[in-house]
Amino acid sequence: MPETRSSQWYSGRDRNAYIHRAWMRRGLPDSAFEGRPQIAIANTASDLTPCNSHLDEVAEHVKQGVWAAGGVPLNLPVVSLGETQLRPTAMLWRNMAAMATEEMLRANPIDGVVLLGGCDKTIPALLMAAASVDLPAVVVPGGPMLTGTFRGTPLGCGTDVWRLSEEVRAGTLSEAAFLESESSMIRSRGHCNTMGTASTMALLAEALGAVLPGTAGIPAPDSRLLTRSHQTGRLIVEMVGAGRRPSSVLRPESFHNAIVALAAIGGSTNAVVHLLAIAGRLGVPLTLADFDRIGADVPLLVDLQPAGRYLMEDLHRAGGLAAVLREVVDLLDPDAIDVTGRPFVESLADARIWDPDVIRTRDNPVRSKAGIAVLHGNLAPSGAIIKPAAASAHLLRHRGRAVVFDSVEDLHARIDSPDLDVDADSVLVLRGCGPRGYPGMPEVANMPLPTRLLRQGVRDMVRICDGRMSGTAYGTVVLHVSPEAAAGGPLDRLRTGDWVVLDVPNRQVSVDVPREEFDLRPPSPALVAALARPGRGWEKLYVDTVLGAEVGADLAFLVGGSGDRVSRESH
Structure with missing residues (x-):
């Protein structure tokens, strides 16, 4: 094995090497400092991230694998983001978690890292960090909960x-x-059991090649997850010896495969901003257009909520991700490799579908075309997205009068007002909810429908927002509208009563108002008054530097990476 990065701290007989070794001994053998790979376990376990609370047990099995392969495992607790607990939204801190993890990986004497995540933002943040520091890295997804x-x-x-x-x-x-x-809702440890963002990002991490094949989607309480964790511990030591880094695994062809997988599994729209952000850290030229170009004609094969009937435990017993992707292997890029160093498609060769009701065959899809649709038009010059698989077919072409809300608070105050002029054909519009506006791009795009329409039997309406929606949500929702209203996007000039046209087959979302009139309108004063104006701390840094959803909503100064080199040595 070549000289390890950690030897820069531990080798030698001078005072600095003495200090580094002495403070880390605490029961370690002398051989721990003699060139053995030092493996960090970036662990997002937290009692305040309930979906990740079991990851300490997973970490113990990773440790055993690292020891067995000749490495030295080191638990490294990192920032953890609990989707259901954090206010205003966990997305506000995804970039902070990525930045903090990146800096800790770079600053410490480690040679490789195992990334333990589960809840929505944890796997994206860990992958962003690993991509920027570019040390050998592999993900262990925490797995979904059992069905209640x-x-x-x-x-x-x-x-x-x-x-x-x-x-x-x-x-x-x-x-x-x-x-x-x-x-009854939460039966066991683990993340959401629907095809929400947590399940989506775990499966896409494997489709990217960042997970030991066959691991993503194993339920959290399943002992096979612990076996895979042990195997991953062994693998990371081998990866360090081979010099297999994120930059050599996560290439354009890997993102191609992730987009195919996103469509085939009916994955969360949140994957779009996360994949764009991860690609931005690697310098991979991924754009919104690629999601439509690569994924639009991919069939939906997984019959899971919210687009279908079943749940993640069913997907695993039916054959898992490998069985799904084997059905569309001709659409995958065969040049992509995974963390084992082998072509990713090789891991699919023996996969089988064991329940064709849960995982459909190519000739019997849930939907023949299911990828994320990317929309443009005078309401979304830089793009917006919609998930047709979760939408109502009769609303994919629609024209209706806008009912505009200037903030989440405005929505909550008026949605059930008897004075609200709304009917089933109206288009509900919520603005000021983009990365900069709220801040943090909250999951509010799937607005609740007016109670009086619900009582009339209405269960879906066209909704438009510059924010996000939960991966567990459903409906005809146009989201991630860019530029956002807070950045001067056209939503800031939309008025209640304007006619809005949605045409998903032709990838259009627009307002039917003469351009000269629309462009001369001032922004809504109520919208401007409701926008976030933090005076200090992370929120101010975020609002001042966050980029648009169309490029991943990363911070401008975090795009790209600085490698694993520490700028100054300790003295």
């Missing part, structure tokens, strides 16, 4: 929260029954 049931019916966490809460508002479910279901 309520009154004999399986519950999809997130998706059924939205569904059941709307039924309460519609008067078809009692509040008491709704609250009774709460204790």
Whole structure:
């Protein structure tokens, strides 16, 4: 094995080497400092990130694998982001978590890293960090929870929260029954069991080649996850010896495969901003257009909530990601490699579908074309996206009057007002919710429908927003509208009563107002008054430097990477 990076700290007989070794001994053998790879376990376990609370156990099995392969494992707790707990939104801190992890990986005497994540933003943040520091790195996804049931019916966490809460508002479910279901929703450790953002990013990390093949999607309580964690610990030591870094694994062909996978599994729209941000750290020229170009005609093969019926535990028993991608192997780039150093497509060769109701065959898809659609028009000059697989087919071409809300607070105050001039054909528009505006791009694009329309049987309407929506959500929702209203995007000039046209087949979203009139309109004063204006701290740094959703909503000064070299040595 070539000289390790950590030997810059530990080798030698001078005072600095003495200090580095002495403070780290604490029971370690002398051989720990004699060229053995030092492996950090970037661990997002936290009691305040409930989906990741079991990762300490996963870390122990990674450690055993590292020891078995001749390395030295080192637990490194890193910033953890709990999707359900953080206010205003975990997305506000994704870039901070990535920056802090990157700096800790660079600053410490380590040669490689195992990345433990699960909840929505943790895997993206860890991959962004690893890409920027470019030390050998591999992800262990924490896995989805087991399926809970309520009154004999399986519950999809997130998706059924939205569904059941709307039924309460519609008067078809009692509040008491709704609250009774709460204790059934989360059956075990692990992240959401729907095809939400957590499941999507775990599977896409494997499709990118950043996960030991066959690991993503194993349920969190399944002992096979611990076996894979041990194997990953052994693998990272081998990766250090081979010099296999993110820059050599995560190439354009890897992102091509991730986009194919995103469509085939019916994955979360949040994957778009995360993949763009990861690519930006690597210098891979990924754009919004690539999602449409590569993914638009890919069939949806996984019948999972929110686009279908089943849940993640079902996907795993039906054959998992490998079985899905084997059906579309001709659409994958065969030149992509994974963390083992072998072509990614080789890992699919023995995959089989064990339940064709959960994973459909290519000739019997859930939908024949299911990729993320990228829209443009005078409401979204830099682009917007929609997930057709989660939308209502009859609304994919629609013309309706805009009902505009200037903030989340404005939405909550007026959505159920008896004075709100709204009908089933209206287009609900929520603005000021982009990366800069709220800040942090909250998951509010899937706006609740007016109660009086719910009681009339309406269950979907066209909704447009410069924010995001939960990966567990569904509906005909145009989101990530760019430029956002806070950055002077056209949404800031839209008015209630304007006619809005959505034409997904032709990739258009526009307002039917003469350009000369529209361009001369001033921004909405209520919108401007509601925009975030932090005076200090991370929020100010974020608002001052965040880029648009169309390029991944990273901070301008974090795009790219600085490698693993420390700028100054300690003295």
